[in-house]
Amino acid sequence: MAKKNTIRVFEGFAGYGGASFGLKKANIPHKVIGYSDIEQEAIELYEYNFPNIRNYGDITQIDEKKLPDFDLFTGGFPCQPFSTVGKMLGELDTRGTLFNDIIRICAYKQPRFILLENVKGLLGKKHRPTLDKIISELNRIGYKNVQYAVLNSKNYGVPQNRERLWIFGQLGGLPDGFVLEPPHIELKCRIKDFLDKNPDEGLYRTQAQIDRIHEIRNAPVFDVDEPLCYDYYNRKIRTDGICMTVTPPEHNIMRIVEPMVNGKERLRKLSIDEHFRLMGFILDDKTREIKFPPTLNYTKLGRRAGNGWDVNLVSVLFKHIFSQL
Template sequence: MSIIKIVYKLKGVKMKEKLTFFDFCSGIGGGRIGMESAGLECIGHSEIDKKTSETYEKFFKDNRNYGDLTKIDLKKLPDFDVLLAGFPCQTFSIAGKREGFNDNRGMIIYSLIQIIKEKNIKYFLLENVKGLINHNKGQTLKTIKSELEKIGYNLYIKVLNSINFGVPQLRERVYIVGFRKDLDNYNFEFPEEEKTTYTLEKYIDKQNNSELDKNDETFNKYLKNKYNSQKNYRVEDILTWENSVIDYRQSDLRKYDGFFPTLRTGRHGLLYIKNGKLMKLNGYEALLLQGFPKNIAEIVKKDNFFTNNKVLSQAGNAMTVNVITKITEKLLKSIENTEKRYNGKLFG
């Protein structure tokens, strides 16, 4: 039987076919798809942005949005096994300098910690930008670790790059996996990263008609700035870079072969060369680069509710599906191994 169907008998854990999870700071549901792909069941989500929440509902036909997690009545929150959250990277400049939990209760991470504590969550998976590692000279992460350990959790922390998990996108994120200490030491291991060569054709929308005119004033202006002018970029030459990816900014132009740079929520200056044309990355393609399955990504092409810029921004803020799936599979494997130690065999 697959590990996603495991039955386990740990202290305080009821026998069941599937683990349940709650999707906090859900965005458009990349994390949800990742956990569901590993066999877990979503029982609710929390998202405060109206447009993002509307996208989530269209993707999953699920309106169980509990809204602002800092205002949720925990008595009305259903019980669940795993907490999932891609919490926002707020300004933690004074984190660690304050004394006590209450001084920081307005920050999202501390609201999540409160939920973990009050709901006595068994496991959690948190995601944030790589910059969290060194933010405030490492004090921010140190404070978060301290608070989570203080309420009784063993932590595993690692930076993983999406490009090594089946999608051609450079995207480094820090992942924090937590296990409640009374449930034994799980000896959790993060999934191994695998170097892969990609064929961009799989991620390109053949119906994409968002072409950037080669005479575009802004694009040509950027080519002539003091940084790019040193490299003597010419539009005629760039158009010969078939299947290459271009990230053009006011500061410089960057060329990538076989993969995309990190998708962002703000400016969307990503192009790729196809048939000698400058093609703008569209929302459908951005979802594929985040590991969203085609049947969901295609929804944005069929529904007039979606605008290209909206989907690009929402995709840039999403978790990479593949990474979440692999981490969740490792979490399940760790639970399985612990159950073996308790019973001598998986279903003993």
């Protein structure tokens, strides 16, 4: 049984459970009454960390009338499927998209809070009508003066340039003076502080592979004084100690450059622990905030990290939100 002040949560599009991990990290009393995801690897990872929570599966198939009550709906909904039906009116039509299912469920269940996340691109000229539609739909079902803000992981303690759009609403409206964006926290660490002490040798590129990167991509000499990030597409070593956005491994945009050893360049992939540290998890000898099922390989786990929420940022955000309500 949930205690009186326990927030009951429905975690939509759960992935590895960014909302659950964030609430846990923020020490906010909560109980997840159910989640929704359809990808096998996400489900395996979620259930390995949060067993015995019911997965309601494909959100389009959920019968909102059969869901238990909850106070908070969370969801980083996929942004690709926005339909352009109705283009002639100059307006995106969200009917038949996953966002519409959030609206359908929340219109019926009327949770007190809704927290959504998406790509920053929704603020751009092209996708702005979609964002306007999202806001107006939330207004329509009772979430007045919804706020949104672009938050960057590097402003909350993790040396990753990861910008995401966050949208938050309260049933009936937000109080006067409410500000969604938490105050920035000075970044006191660099990428080197998030790396493994003894990285697996298998992560390193061979000399032949490094030679090939020089040849094809005209990369700079990998000569650094501390481990830094190499931006594969822009062909630059980032000297600010921050890494670019962690993406699924198949996008292949980031490498770690380490100081040379015996005059030889050292370039490698991120380990899985490093992926997840950069997504805000503490993973050291004493504390392991997320556990990985042995069934999931490097690519699958890396993909979950690249698609996930920065749980450090989420914990800061939840604390900031609930301190104002």
